[in-house]
Amino acid sequence: MAGKVEQKRKELTRRLIDIGEARIAAGGIEQIKARDLAKEAGCATGAIYNVFGDLNDLIMAVNGRTFIRLGAHVTAAVDKQKGDDPVETLIIMSHAYLNFAQQNTPAWRTLFDLEMSTDQNVPQWYLAELEKLLSIIATPLTRIFPEMTREDIMLMTRGLFSSVHGIVLLGLEKRISAVPTTKLEKMITLILRNLAK
Amino acid sequence: MAGKVEQKRKELTRRLIDIGEARIAAGGIEQIKARDLAKEAGCATGAIYNVFGDLNDLIMAVNGRTFIRLGAHVTAAVDKQKGDDPVETLIIMSHAYLNFAQQNTPAWRTLFDLEMSTDQNVPQWYLAELEKLLSIIATPLTRIFPEMTREDIMLMTRGLFSSVHGIVLLGLEKRISAVPTTKLEKMITLILRNLAK
DNA sequence: TGTACATCAGTGAACGCGCGTTCACTGATGTAC
DNA sequence: TGTACATCAGTGAACGCGCGTTCACTGATGTAC
Secondary structure, X not given: OOOHHHHHHHHHHHHHHHHHHHHHHHHOHHHOOHHHHHHHHOOOHHHHHHHOOOXXXXXXXXXXXXXXXXXXXXXXXXXXXXXXXXXXXXXXXXXXXXXXXXXXXXXXHHHOOOOOOOOOOOOXXXXXXXXXXXXXXXXXXXXXXXXXXXXXXXXXHHHHHHHHHHHHHHHHOOOOOOOOHHXXXXXXXXXXXXXXX | OOOHHHHHHHHHHHHHHXXXXXXXXXXXXXXXXHHHHHHHHOOOHHHHHHHOOXXXXXXXXXXXXXXXXXXXXXXXXXXXXXXXXXXXXXXXXXXXXXXXXXXXXXXXXXXXXXXXXXOOOOOHHHHHHHXXXXXXXXXXXXXXXXOOOHHHHHHHHHHHHHHHHHXXXXXXXXXXXXXXXXXXXXXXXXXXXXXXX
């Protein structure tokens, strides 16, 4: 019966991430409270700290899952594309991004809610996950601008992502803008379509 | 000596906003603490609440000033423009926006740090100020697309602003991207320059 | 101008709350023989 | 397989901190006459 302890440990870890994920999906980062999590997981408050260094680690774990879901969502949309016009690919990806943000607003927001107070860096796997996402964008971009240097492609990738991100961000900021979804899609399309000309 | 009370009241209001502005400029919204403000203003903690409903009102007042400075900064840059190519105007405005955000990062961030917890709306004057800023962008846009409806112009205005905002936002997010300023400017230029073609 | 009273700004200690994290203790699991 | 001991996960009450806001009191300013 080797590793009954380790088994329980993994089990608790998974359960806590599950609960954290559900809570973030329901109400965002501020729903992550040690006592609530423990209560829902059926463990003591202190037990959380046996498994995670602090609550921020737990949030990061949830963000990891969100990243994966986001990547899958975008990839799935691209896979359905008819034809292979790379500009169209970018548009599809952007719309998928918008769609994901709309369907998963609190989880999506939490991705960018990194702990800034401590100066410690964002964990390595986090940046790697982000990089993976960006590389999905880079692919069609390379086809649109075959003569561009790798560095400029990376730059443009970030630029495009940031633009679309900005539109989505302010678009979802109901208090300020209140632009309907179809209009948001139109904006994104407009900007991307003109880009390659 | 009519209004000695009112005079002191105004004086305290101004002083508190001054201090709040300086503190936000120095370290962002989390530097706004009742006790600290009172101490620096030489008044009692409670006195703040004679003048402002709560600390959020004070922050909004500071944001009002930041908006004005931002508007002035952008306008000043445009005034220096040689020639009157509207696409160039947009680029100049965007670069000025980036520059302002870089020079005033905490104050600029605070503009978007609105109190979300309460469902109450953003004050009217706040939205009006934002609108004013957007209308600066709308002007050259109307010249670029004279045949566009007013509604589409507004849409595109928001879209462009959001794009540039997104680039600036992620660009200043050192932990994630670390793109040098000149590259950021290049990105913005690239996107805008292609837009009108 | 002077006096009596009313008002309300100014005071700062105290309230109240939320919440992350710790820590001394306990008991289940693992190990040695 | 059985026993004795060691380890470390699990416990949850308590610590500690930060901080916005209130409130009973005081004293300066304004008003009425």
